[in-house]
Amino acid sequence: MGGGNAQRIVNLGGGRGHLREDAAKSLHRVDKRLGHRSQITEALRSWLQQDEHYQSYLSYLRGGPWAPIALSPNTPSVHQKGAAVDSDELQQRVALMEEHGWFRTVYRMVGGKWTLVEAWHFEYDPSRDRHYHEIVTLVQTASGAWHLPDPAPIAPKPESRDIEMRMIWNRDDSDEQTKRALVGEFTFQRLSPLASKRERKLFGEPVDVDNTEFDGFLATVNSRRATAGLKPISNPRTGK
Numbered sequence: 576m577g578g579g580n581a582q583r584i585v586n587l588g589g590g591r592g593h594l595r596e597d598a599a600k601s602l603h604r605v606d607k608r609l610g611h612r613s614q615i616t617e618a619l620r621s622w623l624q625q626d627e628h629y630q631s632y633l634s635y636l637r638g639g640p641w642a643p644i645a646l647s648p649n650t651p652s653v654h655q656k657g658a659a660v661d662s663d664e665l666q667q668r669v670a671l672m673e674e675h676g677w678f679r680t681v682y683r684m685v686g687g688k689w690t691l692v693e694a695w696h697f698e699y700d701p702s703r704d705r706h707y708h709e710i711v712t713l714v715q716t717a718s719g720a721w722h723l724p725d726p727a728p729i730a731p732k733p734e735s736r737d738i739e740m741r742m743i744w745n746r747d748d749s750d751e752q753t754k755r756a757l758v759g760e761f762t763f764q765r766l767s768p769l770a771s772k773r774e775r776k777l778f779g780e781p782v783d784v785d786n787t788e789f790d791g792f793l794a795t796v797n798s799r800r801a802t803a804g805l806k807p808i809s810n811p812r813t814g815k
Contacts, residue, residue, distance in 0.1 A: 582596045582597060582657070583713070586720055586723070587612075587615065587723055588725070589612045594657045595619075597701050598699040598701075599657075599713075600711040601699060601706070602615075602675075604709055605671060605675050606726035607726050608671060609726075613664055614662055614663060614664035614665070615662050616661040617661045618654070618661075620652065653680075658698060660697050665677075666697075670801070673703075674706070675704055676700050676703045676704025677699050678698060678700060679693070741758055742774045743758055743792055744781035745789040746784070748789070757774075759796075763793055789812060
């Protein structure tokens with residue numbers, strides 16, 4: 576749901592709190608990429624919860640003159656709108672979060688420099704979510720509450736695609752320099768035919784594949800690189 580449509584409030588499961596529907600669905604897609612429910616310190620805040628933050632800042636005089644404006648429950652924060660999360664885990668997965676429309680937004684002037692002061696805080700922008708149209712089906716309980724489905728991990732690749740640090744032999748390629756490749760979590764490189772004995776010693780007998788399977792291995796590597804925030808690498812067979 577987007578635009579001006581009303582948004583349901585969705586229970587994130589695992590005691591993580593609630594978000595508005597589009598943000599909750601996006602977080603579920605993130606969880607599926609991770610293979611587990613991500614750690615969330617805080618999600619949707621009520622007026623009273625926001626006021627507690629506000630009173631704490633006023634009592635301890637922390638945050639400077641911006642704090643009453645930013646934290647007053649009468650000037651709703653993005654947390655109060657159900658479109659922000661605080662997470663220690665997800666600040667380690669910034670590239671993944673940005674791919675799904677979540678961005679860090681809390682910057683302040685510190686020592687004359689514009690500085691990120693809340694690395695754990697993410698706000699959701701559906702217009703920047705590259706996976707917005709991927710369907711997530713919510714679950715409604717007998718009480719009428721809406722919940723996210725369990726974040727079943729993404730199905731593992733077929734065994735032939737899930738080989739770590741193995742030598743790949745492309746029987747369809749006539750070029751000796753591109754027949755063999757070492758495939759690992761983030762690695763894809765051509766190896767010289769002169770390294771054959773060393774390859775077999777380190778990685779066992781090569782996996783015999785055709786062009787399609789060869790390209791599939793590379794797609795797996797690039798998917799893992801993307802999750803780690805690394806750039807994709809070109810196919811040494813096609814140069815693309």
